[in-house]
Amino acid sequence: MVSLGYSIGLYPPNHCSKLFGDCQLGDSNTEPYIAAHNVILSHATVVDIYRKKYQVEQKGMIGIVMNTYWFEPLRNISADRLVVQRTLSFSVAWFLDPIIYGEYPPEMCILLGSSLPTFSIEEKNKLENKLDFIGIIHYSTLYAKDCEFSQWDFNKYQWLWNASVFFTGERNGIPIGVPTPMPLFHVVPYGLEKIVSYVKERYNNTPMFITENGYPLGSNSNVSTEDLINDSRRVE
Template sequence: MCFRSFGDRVNYWATFNEPNVAVIRGYRSGIYPPSRCCPSFGNCTAGDSTTEPFIAAHNVILSHSSAVHLYRTKYQKTQGGSIGIVMNCLWYEPFSNSLEDKLAVERALSFYMNWFLDPIILGKYPAEMKEILGDHLPAFSKDDMEKLKNGLDFIGINHYTSFYAKDCKFSTCEPKAGASKTEGLSLRIAQKDGLFIGEPSEVDWIYVYPQGMEKIITYIKDRYNNTPMFITENGYGYKEKPNFKREDLLNDVKRVDYMRSYLDAIATAVRKGADVRGYFAWSLLDNFEWISGYTERFGLYHVDYATLKRSARLSADWYRQFIANETKQCQSVFKEADVK
């Protein structure tokens, strides 16, 4: 229906946004609807965290391939658009220089992101997942494999932060999230020797680690033959502060520093050959942030929820000037090239 109704105006289609987050939090930890999990993984009334995430993910992959197949065969030639998928993409650093922790990084990436991208682009689940999960991974039929050959035109990357990965396959880990077989026997942690991987933010899952942006882009470039990429989400959040003065709420210096460093990391990856086609900040406006509701603010513009008044933060002014400066530099480069 969307292809038929809007395809003459939509140039880029994403079949799913962050299906890995929806599957993991909906069917493993149960903190998102439909809230299914085992007691050892979360507080749910029903579910099996060791099998259901892989069934749900398999269905996501099949529905993506069906949508792409439909678009390719019926609409793309006349409409001229592109179709892809958007993944939440974390970067991981090894907890130590040991071979075991370096392998834990590969498992962490495979059980989080490659889980979806490998079947869609390479036609099969990651080897790390097959080795650990065996028959718990659903199989693709011959018809499925034919549709998977359609792949995608671009990869959307939602990247905010990075973590350490610690081996739990060859080492003993405390029983906590990340240490089980269903999570690749790779423990995700934010601290090492009492220090966080990057400066913590007010949002408890964001640590400022801009080099992770360059590294995740480079990893995706190398693994997936430099498929065109878009940074579809990147941003910095603050907690709601109802008693703060308006001018303090608009002076988001840490967001400016975050965006500057992450955009510089993207530019470094592009200079090294990564085919990044665009960047989208999260977000233009403060908004409803999933299960956090209105308690977290990611907007370049502050929104007064009582009056709906929108006010430009420091980050909005900085980003506007950043775009203007980059545009001038690009125009100068192209002009010089034309003269030569």
């Protein structure tokens, strides 16, 4: 949501550079990373409060929920295989690496340089509280293609442009999975297993919950109530 609000201006506060959308204000090169930095520090502050004031008595757990895509290389070349890992760093690891390890992913540090905020010693100390679980939202998988800025396709869905990635739901005109009424949402069941495995391995088997997963339906008066209740495509 940070990228959609501060990179391409699709969601409030509708900030972006002119190149990326019809925004009155914004800087797509810096604002998404400042906003995300504040989200991470807000998480650390809340965890700190919960650990000190409530967790012992309540015996509860505290974590963060990540909206995730899985990515497959568009072409069978090393550049696209590498861009898959880079794209995951600019999405999932962007938030979880600082929370778990106290630093942003190396790929982000290399590509963004001074545009990426840094953590003070005090902030790193607060980040040491980490979390008890990771929540996973996952709906679909996309193809990722390595590309230069000049080759980039400027449209409202390409929110990870700083990763030098173009993503798409098709290869040679063939969808990666059964299309749905929402653009870039396809039925790709294996993607859920792959993103869970990625998070498991990168973050030392931290407990996970699948907090959101499903199938988007468009408005269609021809669909019967029985079919809507049965909801077989969501089960698939």
